[in-house]
Structure formats: C-alpha cells, structure tokens
Amino acid sequence: MAIGYTWDVSTVDTYPTKDSKSDVIYNVHWRITATDDTNKDSDGNNWTATSYGTQSVDTSDISSFTSFADLTSSDVQAWVETAMGEEAVTALKSGLDAQIALLITPTSVTKTIG
Numbered sequence: 001m002a003i004g005y006t007w008d009v010s011t012v013d014t015y016p017t018k019d020s021k022s023d024v025i026y027n028v029h030w031r032i033t034a035t036d037d038t039n040k041d042s043d044g045n046n047w048t049a050t051s052y053g054t055q056s057v058d059t060s061d062i063s064s065f066t067s068f069a070d071l072t073s074s075d076v077q078a079w080v081e082t083a084m085g086e087e088a089v090t091a092l093k094s095g096l097d098a099q100i101a102l103l104i105t106p107t108s109v110t111k112t113i114g
Contacts (some may be wrong), residue, residue: 002037003097014068018059022030023068026059028080039104049099051092055080087114 013027031052039047057079066075081089 003034003093003100004037005009005074005093005096006033006035007031007077007080008033009073009080012076015059019062021062021065024059024062024065025057025068025071025076025079027054028076029054030077030080032092032096034093034100034106036100039100041103047100049103053097057083057084082100101107 006029009028011029012025013029015024015026016022018024029052031050033048034049036047043045084092
C-alpha cells in the first residue's frame with residue numbers, strides 16, 4: 001500500500017494589522033487527504049481518507065514576515081506541521097493509513113434486511 005498525503009491550507013484567519021504588518025496569519029484551517037495509489041475500490045477509484053482541523057501559529061515574532069501576497073501553500077503547510085509537531089503529524093498520517101486499511105479490508109459491514 002503506497003499512500004500519499006495532500007495538504008490543503010488555503011483558508012486562514014488573519015489580523016488585519018499587527019506590528020505595522022498587514023494580513024498576519026494567526027490560524028490555519030487545514031485538511032489532509034491520504035490517497036492509496038495502489039489499491040482501488042470497485043468503481044476504480046483510489047481509496048482515500050481525510051482529516052481536518054485548525055492550527056494556531058505563533059505571531060509573537062514576525063521579524064521574518066512574508067507578505068500575504070507572497071505566501072505559498074508550502075510555506076503555510078510548513079508552519080502547520082511545525083506548530084503541530086512531528087509526533088502529531090506522524091500520528092495523524094498513521095490514523096489516515098488505518099482508515100484506508102479498514103476501507104480495503106473492513107472488520108465490520110452494515111447491512112439492511114429486507
């Protein structure tokens with residue numbers, strides 16, 4: 001099972017002005033999607049699992065400030081992963097892997113009688 005992860009960090013909360021800087025991001029709304037590149041469901045689609053949340057980011061020192069217009073998704077994803085910590089990111093990905101494993105090989109199935 002080869003699983004890839006895609007982050008969406010495009011929605012953020014900002015302070016309109018902080019320390020004479022504009023649009024200072026203080027909170028990121030994130031979504032991470034895991035996609036199994038090797039296994040497909042009965043319709044031929046890759047198995048996926050998604051998790052989402054918010055992560056506050058430190059704005060106490062904005063001396064290395066990047067203007068909002070110059071930010072990339074990679075920049076913001078790095079902030080989120082740093083703020084979460086390596087252990088939490090690893091646990092998040094492991095949880096998504098487990099969800100996909102259960103989709104491929106369920107341990108329980110709900111059925112309707114009748």
